Amino acid sequence: MKTQIDVIPFGGLGNRLRVLNSALYLSQKIGAKVSLGWIVKAELNTDFNNLYESATIPFERVGSFRMTLFHYFLKHIFVQKYTGVYKIILSLFYDLIIFDNEALNWSKEELIEKTTGSKKVLIATCYQFWDFPDYNNFVLTRDLKAKVESYSRSFENVIGVHVRRTDHIDIIKASSLNSYFEQMDKTLKESPERSFFICSDDAEVKKELKDKYGNKVFFNEIELSRASTVGMEGAILDIYLLAKTEKIIANSKSSFAVLASKIGKNKEIIEV
Structure with missing residues (x-):
């Protein structure tokens, strides 16, 4: 009998996709079946299938009854605080x-040994736990794919810039806006024909970059928000347009930037 893995990814889109991808590639290694439990909550208020049509590595969805329990019972902050209690109940x-x-x-060897020795496995985390080459197995909805292709048609000599400013304290502290200026100035000095696609969760940052670099920068005038499907569609357009650039100037602690760097052809992240 195949091992059944139920995977519950926590966090924002980048975190969730790296968890799901880990489970899918692990399942290929051990011959397991995967069911996804995608909890729609404030940190990502839309379902997987509103963004993606399918995946080339197949998986199923956790049943509605169990998903209802997960939605109300399985909260990441409480799992972190009361890990032992959760394990007793879920066992x-x-x-x-x-x-x-x-x-x-856990090492790869431990994961293989313990998952293959179990019939039913629950994985609930925000962290990558298995290696994978890229995110190309996830297939966007037709509408989103068409928008990405339409918007990126004119991309030539474009460098991506991801400036995260509203929800990641470590990145804000580590990477000042001046550090982005330095890398952008260096890029233009070496290759004046370059332009920059700006991906940021802060409208003031976009304005400041536009004021400084003029027509050398461009960005989407769309809603970016985790709180709605429309906002998440805007965010995923930014990710996939960032993925269409040649390199990405970013802090690699951002799962958003890492996700974009591994869509399509793997791209270098220029660290700030």
Whole structure:
């Protein structure tokens, strides 16, 4: 009997996709079946299928009854705080439970040994726990794919710039706006024909970059928000347009930037 893996990815889109991708590539290694439990909450208020049509590595969806339980019961902040209690309760339904600690610390050998020795496995984390080459197995909806192709048709000699400013304190502290200016100035000095696609969650940052670099920068005038499907469609357009650039100036602690760098052809992240 095949191992059944239920995967519950926590966090924003970048975190969730790296968890799902980890589970899918692990499943290929051990011959397991994967079911996705995509919890629609404030940190990502839209379903997977509103953004993606399918995946080339197949998976199913967790059933509605169990998803209802997960939605109200499985909260990442509480799982982190009361890990032992959650494991006792969930062990009634699963032979093996993998939370953040296991995802971060188990070796490949441990993962293979413990998952293949279990019939029912629950993986609930925001961390990558298995290697994968890229994110090309996820297929955008037709509408989103058409928009990406339409918007990126004129991309030539374009460098991506991802400036995260509203929700990641470590990145804000580590990467000042001046550090982005330095890399952009260096790029233009070496290659004056370059232009920049700006991807940022801060309208003031976009304005400041536009004031400084004029027609050398451009960006989407669309809603970017985790709180709605429309806002998430805007965010995913930014990710896939960032993926159409040649290189990405960003802080690599951002899963958003790392995700974009591994869509299509793998791209260099110029660290700030």
